[in-house]
């Protein structure tokens with residue numbers, strides 16, 4: 078919609094403007110996103126990191142004439158025809174303008190808030206209702222003080238339903254968002270501890286969020302969450318609520334009766350006003366169940382038929398939260414955005430494309446499918462696309478689909494080519510000619526643009542640690558099958574799961590019913606809890622300073638001496654806790670942590686004189702279980718442990734579990750598995766005892782950046798350490814000691830694998846790069862280089878530098894991207 082600058086100035090209480098009839102259709106806050114400058118009103122915002130006033134001149138030169146500013150530079154006054162709307166606070170002014178716009182609409186408007194899931198619920202409501210109604214919604218997660226007004230501004234004469242999310246990080250922000258959105262329908266996803274820092278407590282945060290709904294006709298939310306129920310009551314909103322509940326005895330109109338999870342989908346049975354129905358959801362995690370329930374409740378409130386809901390839920394698509402940038406073949410950069418395909422997200426993606434390709438960079442190519450469900454006529458829609466593409470300096474547009482193809486004429490001023498289908502585009506082969514371009518791939522799901530990205534992406538053009546989740550599962554099940562059915566397995570996920578990433582690894586193991594996890598420090602446990610891990614977790618090296626986290630995230634500490642024991646009892650008692658599980662560590666010869674034999678009487682006395690803690694298990698750690706030479710010592714450790722464990726058990730009137738085996742112990746002394754075992758490195762595919770049947774999990778790989786041909790006598794790298802006594806070809810690879818490649822591999826001590834050839838590392842290893850010698854081999858720039866993996870074992874690599882596989886694995890630094898895959 079278009080207003081005149083004088084109308085807008087009036088809402089800001091500014092009387093005098095130049096050219097009062099000038100039309101304004103675009104509000105701009107980011108100077109890089111200019112498009113249609115003639116009808117743009119720029120808001121110069123001051124933020125912690127930037128000051129929009131810096132860009133006034135530049136924007137003026139691009140044709141922008143209308144500015145909202147907090148300060149006026151004298152020289153701006155000389156700019157012809159400029160309008161400087163002087164306000165105290167530009168952000169507030171932007172919000173006022175959006176509010177003014179909102180007031181022109183008498184339509185239902187949904188506002189979504191809550192701690193998690195806002196964007197997903199928004200997108201899923203859209204996916205459910207978008208084919209029936211013209212919906213204007215926030216792009217991506219535009220839910221802030223800035224994002225909300227810009228989103229609301231998108232409401233237009235075709236809109237039948239507004240759908241906006243609102244997020245806050247500080248007290249008093251929600252009232253401002255409420256005024257802008259003026260929602261008639263509220264959706265509260267859930268309340269959690271995100272953005273806690275600026276609020277006194279959860280209740281304050283919850284009450285603040287509910288401010289969004291003060292004038293709503295209805296609030297859709299869960300019933301049975303104590304805090305939320307209380308806050309809804311306190312704000313008198315409960316009278317207007319439309320609730321759903323996990324509790325099938327509650328009075329909510331929508332009840333979850335049953336959730337049945339299968340491999341890749343779940344079936345949720347609801348009762349709506351007593352009428353049962355089942356939906357098939359293509360996801361299995363709890364968050365998705367909750368999110369889809371909120372979305373279904375909203376759809377039901379809007380009188381969508383159950384049949385439609387069932388149909389749509391079955392086809393719900395995952396909501397990707399970010400744009401992906403990848404290296405493509407032929408030095409292309411590919412920005413992959415299949416998030417959603419509407420005009421607003423196109424605008425954002427184009428601006429992102431601008432950020433990815435330098436000003437003077439070569440071609441920008443847009444590959445775009447038909448945009449579905451836009452609510453505009455094709456002509457109006459693709460006219461805007463063409464304008465957007467034009468102002469984003471798109472050098473070539475490739476349109477795929479009948480609708481966009483039918484509007485070819487609108488793209489006359491940009492080089493273009495159109496195809497009826499993705500298939501036609503692929504068989505044309507023109508993608509082979511893309512070269513040094515930045516390519517934005519943006520297509521509706523239905524066009525399956527992933528088929529295009531597969532063709533043009535260079536999958537391996539960086540240093541990555543590939544993690545084969547199927548191999549981890551295989552190793553887990555392999556050990557499972559070798560053990561007594563009752564023996565519990567503790568999967569060791571300390572040190573970020575031996576470098577492979579604890580969240581991902583724990584998730585898949587939890588799904589396959591691993592009994593326990595163990596981490597080294599409390600923080601590692603907290604990370605897992607936040608990722609949704611519900612399996613019990615042992616913290617091996619707890620410290621007094623981390624006790625809070627143990628109690629709050631229900632992490633079970635290893636107790637290894639009286640200092641920890643006493644402090645822990647005291648803290649548990651202070652909190653009024655009873656029977657908090659602990660694990661007693663015995664020292665049987667490792668001499669690292671643990672109680673000794675002579676401590677047991679006193680230990681029992683302490684344990685018996687309190688109710689706060691309860692011993693869940695006792696255990697010890699073997700010092701040399703992998704080594705035949707020390708088998709006598711290992712046997713001694715085991716028998717000492719049995720003696721100590723019995724003494725502890727005898728002194729307690731409830732049963733405790735016992736465990737001593739680590740990976741090598743599991744492999745070599747299976748008869749000593751007792752009640753539990755602690756599976757570590759073997760889970761990651763490395764056997765200390767040469768056991769057959771494990772699969773390699775991690776592959777560290779990189780690529781060749783450059784190849785040089787050097788003459789005998791020249792040197793390679795720092796300190797001129799790489800001496801050549803023959804003419805040689807040298808390849809520089811994209812990995813160095815900052816990635817975790819030990820410098821000790823340098824100077825021909827270590828080898829890597831390229832196209833099946835084992836070749837030496839030459840010269841000193843640098844921080845980010847290393848050099849290898851490839852003389853006489855058929856190897857080219859861009860080829861993949863394996864540092865360790867299926868064909869080049871971590872064990873062998875570790876030996877080369879006199880260390881153990883554990884160190885090689887856990888050294889891979891966090892800047893190396895982890896890629897998880899399943900076969």
Ligand SMILES: *Cc1c(COP(=O)(O)O)cnc(C)c1O
Pocket residue numbers: 569571617698738739740741755756757758759
């Ligand atoms: C790390 C660790 C393990 C696992 O050791 P692996 O050799 O990797 O199997 C078991 N127990 C304790 C106490 C540990 O610290």
